[in-house]
Amino acid sequence: MAIWTRGLALSLITATALATACSGKADKPDKKMAPDQMGPNLSGPRKGVYLRASFDDDPSHFIGRFIGNEIAADDVDENRGLQTECTKFVTYKEVNSSGTFDEYYNSSTSVRGDLGIKNPAPTGPSGSGSFGHESGTSIRVQYDLEKKLVANVTDPAAFKSCCEASPDNCSDQFIGEFWYGKGTLFENTGQQTGGSATVTAPQGQGGLDVADGWAWRRSTEFQDVYFAFRVMDRVGADDCGWADKLPKSDEGQYFVGVSPPAPTEDIARTAAMRHARTQAVQYLGEFINSSTMNNSSVIQGYVESENVVTTAAEGMANFVKDDRYCAAEEQATPEGTKYVVKVLAFFPNEKKAAAGTATVDAIETQAKTDGKLTPDLKKQLDGIRKNFKAP
Numbered sequence: 001m002a003i004w005t006r007g008l009a010l011s012l013i014t015a016t017a018l019a020t021a022c023s024g025k026a027d028k029p030d031k032k033m034a035p036d037q038m039g040p041n042l043s044g045p046r047k048g049v050y051l052r053a054s055f056d057d058d059p060s061h062f063i064g065r066f067i068g069n070e071i072a073a074d075d076v077d078e079n080r081g082l083q084t085e086c087t088k089f090v091t092y093k094e095v096n097s098s099g100t101f102d103e104y105y106n107s108s109t110s111v112r113g114d115l116g117i118k119n120p121a122p123t124g125p126s127g128s129g130s131f132g133h134e135s136g137t138s139i140r141v142q143y144d145l146e147k148k149l150v151a152n153v154t155d156p157a158a159f160k161s162c163c164e165a166s167p168d169n170c171s172d173q174f175i176g177e178f179w180y181g182k183g184t185l186f187e188n189t190g191q192q193t194g195g196s197a198t199v200t201a202p203q204g205q206g207g208l209d210v211a212d213g214w215a216w217r218r219s220t221e222f223q224d225v226y227f228a229f230r231v232m233d234r235v236g237a238d239d240c241g242w243a244d245k246l247p248k249s250d251e252g253q254y255f256v257g258v259s260p261p262a263p264t265e266d267i268a269r270t271a272a273m274r275h276a277r278t279q280a281v282q283y284l285g286e287f288i289n290s291s292t293m294n295n296s297s298v299i300q301g302y303v304e305s306e307n308v309v310t311t312a313a314e315g316m317a318n319f320v321k322d323d324r325y326c327a328a329e330e331q332a333t334p335e336g337t338k339y340v341v342k343v344l345a346f347f348p349n350e351k352k353a354a355a356g357t358a359t360v361d362a363i364e365t366q367a368k369t370d371g372k373l374t375p376d377l378k379k380q381l382d383g384i385r386k387n388f389k390a391p
Contacts, residue, residue, distance in 0.1 A: 064090025143183025
């Protein structure tokens, strides 16, 4: 993994960002960099995420239920989960989350029918490859994520022993998360015949939303409900081995965010994600710095600037996704119990252009504020934007 670092300067930047997170301030930045209008995320760490059979406000009784190995991907929904004697070792926690997303989710054939969606997502956008999901019944979802119920194995050794005691106790996967928020489901209505691959037409009165070369019609809207769940691998689900050896993906870059000791788990999770987002900014900074010529020292200074990195990290909320968390580590201190959290976060390749452009925008804004935005610097920043957008 290539993570761009510049010594003490970036260490101070990261420390400042984490300190802000641990102050208790909500992870809602005052300044948000609007991403370029994009189509759905076609890949990334959404594998194993399914639309629910029933949207409601309390799915906690499904946490820890096992999905049988014989159940086909087209048949997975939370009602197929089986509770066994080993389910008792899986508890859950409610955690805050955030972000606005436009993605494809898996759904069982029966769920799709119950939702009245006749046409799922096509094989690929404008003739490209498959979406990389487990089934051919993907549904496009635009949503704002607000919180999650996340599985927590209280005694990993006992859980493992229980599963090994009998082959009927556990399958390879169990229901490990539920996602809460508001959004819209879309039904595919056919391929676009011309124009931009991603535009928005007026809704209603036959209006369609066009993305990835396909036309979509609003099908179902939902608000303040748990609308999706995630199936997790039982083996290795809680050993956090990824914290020491990052997974690799051709679809993007993983980062591990680590919080400083915090007074609550929620604050620690916020700090861990802020740390991961800061690393993503540094990762983009490597490309930005390598693209500089005449103003290399000036741009490098701004990439390392505390204001730029902090602002850009906040703007990463819609680009860098939390994939999974380690169980919080408790530390006894004179001020009371503190919590340290590690998060595995994912930055999809599809978002690199938008996130990189937004980071360059932050550099330009800061340079303008400082009175240092010369015509030569402006020209070079425009060139870096084009490099990010180039296919």
